[in-house]
Structures are given as structure tokens and as C-alpha cells.
Amino acid sequence: MTPQLQQAIRLLQLSTLELQTEVQQALESNPLLELAEEEGEAETAAGGSEEYVHLDGKAESINGEDDMGALGLSGEISVPASEETSSAELARDIPEELPVDTSWEDVYDSGGLGSAGAETDNRLFEIQDSPAESLRDHLTWQMGLTSFSDTDLAIATAIIDSIDDDGYLTLGLDEIRQGFTKPELEPEEVEAVLHRIQNFDPPGVAARDLRECLLIQLQQLPLDTRRLAEARRLVDEHLPLLGNRDYAQLMRRLKLDEPGLQEVIDLIQTLNPRPGNSVATGQAEYIIPDVIVRKRNGAWRVELNEESVPRLRINRQYANLIRRADSSSDNTYLKGQLQEARWFLKSLQSRHETLLKVASCIVERQRGFLEHGEEAMKALVLHDVAETVGMHESTISRVTTKKYMWTPRGIFELKYFFSSHVTTAAGGACSSTAIRALIKKLVAAENRRKPLSDSKIASILCEQGINVARRTVAKYREALAIPPSNERKQLV
DSSP states (O other): OOOHHHHHHHTTTHHHHHHHHHHHHHHHHHHTTTEOOTTTHHHHHTTOOOOEEEEEEOOBOOOOOOOHHHHOOOOOEEOOTOOOOOHHHHHHHSSSSOOSSHHHHHHHOOTOOOHHHOOOOOOSOOOOOOOOOOOOHHHHHHHTTTTOOOHHHHHHHHHTTBBBSSSOOOOOOHHHTOOOOOOTOOOOHHHOOOOOOSSSTTTTTTTTHHHHHHHHHHTTTTTOTTTTTHHHHHHHHHHHHHHHTTTHHHHHHOEEEEHHHHHHHHHHHSSSSOGGGSSSOOOOOOOSSSEEEEEEEEEEEEOGGGSSSSOOEHHHHHHTTTTTTTHHHHHHHHHHHHHHHHHHHHHHHHHHHHHHHHHHHHEEEEEEEHHEEEEEEEEHHHHHHHHHHOOOOHHHHHHTTEEEEETTEEEEEEGGGGGGGEBBTSSSSEEEEHHHHHHHHHHSSSSSSSSSOHHHHHHHHHHHTOOOOOHHHHHHHHHTOOOOHHOOOOOO
């Protein structure tokens, strides 16, 4: 592959944030590239005092009568100038031989060069990569605010080091005590320090099991909390029955009627079984949509997000320094940088055009999803899009990886719109995404006293013409993080 093709492929598979970093590096390394002015740019272009290159791309509206062949895709390098020079003419005119009638010294202007480095980049998205506070850091900070003796401080440090990300103590007290060389250290000392740490934030931290975790949280509730005593007794003595949804046995053991037991369960459900998760442990992930989809005048329109990538242009002052038939090192260097700048702009343009074509094809195929939601999602694979836009499947895979589309229904990765299919009774195909949406809808509407089993859900789908096996329903249900029917059973 040529270097130009390698660069185009590399830019094609970058996410928006990665592309912004790549653009910034190109601006810093190539003096022939610079950012276009944001303020007064339209007026400058209309007045013809300056030529610039920017990347833009929009698709014509997609309505019911259009097909992909009729889509008016445009994503081109435009050059507003007094002479109305086209982008192709600019690409031809800039590189090798530019007529310069004056000498190098006459053209050189020290005050006007290096504008790319002097311009403030307000369009690049900068991430402040500050480390998030971990649970251990949070507990250590509280330990520093607590009055501990030297021995207790060492014990507290060992206990905090033994707490996992969910907030549970992973080592037994004997194991922690054996880690100390002090022979007179008693088990009661370790347990006393543990109880002090269990009063730290978040509530329930440093528990040895789920029962202790819930009891710690219940102990920190106000004494006048309704059904607090029954909740403590249930957690302390009958937690396995609650896990098995054995409500009849719980009502007999606690001597409660059904509404009373429901109040107790509601109180317990307000507790956090994984208290450590309430403390941030990871970095924030930012998503910038590459494509924006809106409905205007009854038709869906696909546009590139112009705010995601800064507008670039050729630095005219540096370009004008290139002299014809000059083989000096400075002149050769500028020619090489100018050619690289042209390649970079062309690669960016190719990336935007390809992304726009693929996104437009996806919107055309998944118009039902945009109109009606996940249940109307159609089966779609990479081959379908590749065949429509006339590209290889590997190219479609690169375009849809880490690229996001903003829609009225939310922001989705382009790969979200691809899914396998299940044959229907009528001989058609139903996407797996639509089946998952139907399963989610059936579970949401089920009788909580008698939840639907996987077999029952499969039979309901078969009645709707979707031939799906019970094990397939179970797989989709687990992918949706929906528990099995015996764990979904409730009193009301």
C-alpha cells in the first residue's frame, strides 16, 4: 500500500477524540497546515481576502421514495474565495509550482508566520485526565481523620488493603492478625478496628458477607424508620428465604401479612448490596457523535458533526514562499510539507465521505427504528452495507468501530445498528435487537406474582411469528441483565 492509502486507512478507523489528537499533531508538525478562523470566517470568504480549506459533509434528505442511489451525498473540500476557486483547482494549484515574482526576503514576513501555532484552538476537545478516587483512597482519607493508635492504624491499613471494589472484606480476621509480628495482638483488637471502619462511608463497607453488609446499613438508619425491626430480623435470620422468594414462609416466620412483608422488602431494597460501587473507580469516558440524524419536513437528514473536527486550511504565507525551480533545502522542505498537507486533507475528506455514505445507508435501512424504536429494528450485517455503498466489508467494519450517531432516540455506536436475524413464520427475518426489545417489553408487562418463564416467552414470540428457541430467549434475557423467572417473583 502507498503511504497515502495507509494514512487514509489509519484515519478511517480512529474515533473522534483520537482523530482530534491526530489533527493536533499534524498542526504541530506541519507548518503548511493551520486552523481556519472561526470568527468572521464567512465575511472573510465573501470578501475574497483569504482562501481556506475546510471539511464539510451533508446528505440529502432520506424519504420513502429515495433509495441509496438517489442520495445526494456531498462531503467536499470547499474554498470560498473571490475567484470562486473550486477545491479541485486549489488542490492542483497549491503543490509543485507556485508563481512567485518577488524574492524570498520580500515575501517573508516574520510577524505573520507561524499562525498555526499562535492560534488558540477552541474547537479541539481536551480531556483533563485526572485520576478518579478509588474506594481505597476514600477509606484511607477517612482513616486519616480518625483517631487511631499506632497499632490500630496498622490494623486499619491492613483491613482497608483487604477490601475489594464491591466494599467487602476478602480476608478473615485471623489472616489479618497473622500478618503482624506482634505476638500479644488479640483477635478482639482486630475486630474492634473493623467495627470502626464499618462506620466509614459508604454505609456497609468492610462487611464480611451480604448479611453483615445489610445489617450495617440498617443500623445506620433512624430508629423511627418504619418496619426497621422486622427488616433487621429478616436480614439476620431469614435472608436465604428472601433470596428464594419464599414469601409464604417469610410471612409465617415474621408473623406479617402480605402488605406488611412488602413494606419490609421495600425497605431492604433501598439498601446497597455492593457499597463499594458508589465510589467512583474509573475514568469518565467522553463520546462525541460523528454523525447527526434529524427529521426535517417529514424526511430524515444525515449530517456530519462539523464541530467534532476543526476546520483546516493551507497556510498561504508559507505556501507562497515556495519558489519555482528552486532546489534549496528550505524550498524542498516546504514542498514536502505542502504535499503531506494535501495528503492529510485528502485523507480526512475521504474519511468523512465514507462515514457519511455508511451512516446514510444505515439510516435508510433502519428508518423503522428511528420512527418506532427497537422493536422495529431490521436485521443488518456488514455485507448488506458494503454491497450498497460499493465498499469492502473490512472498510465498513473500520468505519463503524468507535463511531457514534446522534439520533432523537439517543447516541448509538454505528455497530449497534447491525444484528443477526431470526427467521419468521412468514419466511422473513427479525433482528436480534428487535427480539431483545420484545422480551424486555414482555417482562415489563408480566404478572409479578407469576413471571413468564423462558419457555412461555418463546411460545408468545412464536405466536407472533418469530421462531425462537427457549435457549435463545435465555441468552437474550441474560444479555439484557434480566434475572430468571424465579428471581423476578414479587408479592405485588
